[in-house]
Amino acid sequence: MYVAIDDTDSQDKMCTTYLIYEIISRGEYDIIGSPELVRLNPNIGYKTRGNGALNINLGKGSGNTSIIGKANGKFIKSYEKVAGEPDKQELMDFISSIVEDFYVKDDDKTNPGIVIxxxxxxxxxxxxxxQDDISIEFIENYLSGRAIYRKIKTGHGIIGSSASLAWPGKSYTYELLDYRYPNYGDITYGEKIDISSIPESFYSTFNNIDIKNRYPAIFPKPKTPVIFGVRGVDKNDLITIYDRIKERHNIDDQGYIIYKTNQGTDDHIMPEPDYLSSMGSYSLTGVISGEPYTIEGGHSFVNFKYKNEEIKLAAFEPTKEFRKVLMSVIPGDIVSAYGSYAKGTIKLEKLRVIKKARLYRKEPPVCPECHVKTRSKGQMDYRCPVCKKRYKNPEITEITRELEEKFYEVPVIARRHLSMPLKLMPYFSDIPQTSGVS
Structure with a gap:
């Protein structure tokens, strides 16, 4: 039986993923397959933090087992097959009691929803x-006759909960989340950097640390039950990394859960659409049509022609060194822009330079007799300072550009959960997957 939950946290408290840990710890159900963390539209304005919903398959399991976590020193295992289903209403009562215990009650924007x-x-x-902003009414109509659900307060969370159960999971990664409720307390910045460096030595991981900007990306910004989260494509590597962190650092945790997730998959990117929606995220191929510029605050922009539409590409200040890439393009460059669209602007996540325009400069020609560079007298008039001979045509020289024809991405500090890091592109070249991303 599939259980999905969403919208139990706030901007600075809790994490909905922790409820999966509590469900597993308190429940007497078997887990079938992997718990799932499904990120949804990153452009939704009312999201709490990462706009992620959770689901888990509970019941009586059979077949082979695999480790998906650890609670209070004991491994948590999941089964590959379903042998029996629990009673829906009993399961709803159990899940509701946990949500009631843990959701953030003092925030009007927290509106949990449960779907079974x-x-x-x-x-x-x-x-x-x-891609869209879905209404509660639409979801309630969709769920009618398909599932049972419970709304707490406005129950907005039934939208994300339902969407998580619609994720096909064709391309996926994993995330190991380590917990201590209600929060772990203070870990020094230096220790965070040290811990974040441990998974960096495993090629199967991604988005661990931004070395240049000294940002420990595996640690959440607000204090939540999540101590750290390590993302990767190999579950066994994640367990090894967890053990290594515990060996080297005094982390007093409750345990961890490994989630199957759509993070790092670019699932939100729709390629080359005919129509651009302000809620959508796209990859668009077109031509740079203006000179790049930077405004107050350090935000960089450039005009870009996509099909018959003139839009802007933006690299905002949080993208740090990526802004230099955008400032290096020139009119005529053919590029593919990846990112979310709003108000005529693509907020860049990646940029692929497909074909560079050639850039030239005019220089005074060299006198062929004296081998001395002539001097400009204006109006296409060049004169040799030695023999005084005059020349009309300048010397045309191509300028070597540092910009290369390749992919560029924003640094880890500015990377969205769904955005595919360049290092994962080879893994996703052959879909569907059978294990991790292969």
Whole structure:
């Protein structure tokens, strides 16, 4: 039986993923498959932090088992097959009691929703949740006859919960989240940097640390039950990394859960659409049509022609050194821009330079007789300072540009959960996957 939950946290408290840990720890159900952390539309304005919903398949399991976590010193294992389903209403009562215990009650923007279903939903709902703003009314109509659900307060969380059950999971990564409720307390910045460096030595991981900007990306910004989260494509590596962190650092945790997730997959990117929506994220191929410029605050922009539409590409201040890439393009460059679209602007996550325009400069010619560079007298008039001979045509020299024809990405400090790091592109070249991303 699939259980999905969303919208139990706030900007600075809790984390909905922790409820999965509590469900597993308190419940007497078997887990079938992997718990899932599904990120949805990053452009939704009312999201708490990462706009992620959770689901887990509970019941009586059979077949082979695999480790998906640890609680209070004991491994948590999941089964590969379902042998029996629990009673829906009993399961709803159990899940509701946990949500009631832990959701953030003093925040009007926290509106939990629980969905329980025998089956997963059509992937079209997932696609819609990545690109659009879905109403509660739409979801309630969708769930009618398909599943049971519970709304707490406005129950806005049933939207994300339902969408998580529609994720097809064709391309996926994993994240190991380590917990201590209500929060771990203070870890020094230096220790965070040291811990974040441990997974960096495993090629199967991604988005651990931004070395240049000294940003320990595996640690959440607000204090939540999450101590750290390590992302990767190999579950066994994640367990090894967890053990190594525990060996080298005194982390007094409750345990961890490994989630199957759509993070780092670019699932939110729709390629080359005919119509651009302000809620959408796209990859657009077109031509740079103006000179780049920077405004107050350090935000950089350039005009870009996509099909018959003139839009702007933006690299905002948090993208740090990536702004230099945008400032290096010139009119005529053919590029593919990846990012979210709003108000005529693409907020860049990646930029692929497909073909560079050639850049030239005019210089006074060299006198062929004296081998001395002539001097400009204006109006296409060049004169040799030695023999005084005059020349009309300048020497045309091509300028070597540092910009290369390749992909560029924003640094880890500015990277979105869904955005695919360049290092993962080879893994996702052959889809569907059978294990991790292979």
């Amino acid at each position: 279903s025998n089956d997963r939903f059509h992937s079209g709902l997932y696609g819609k949740a990545l």
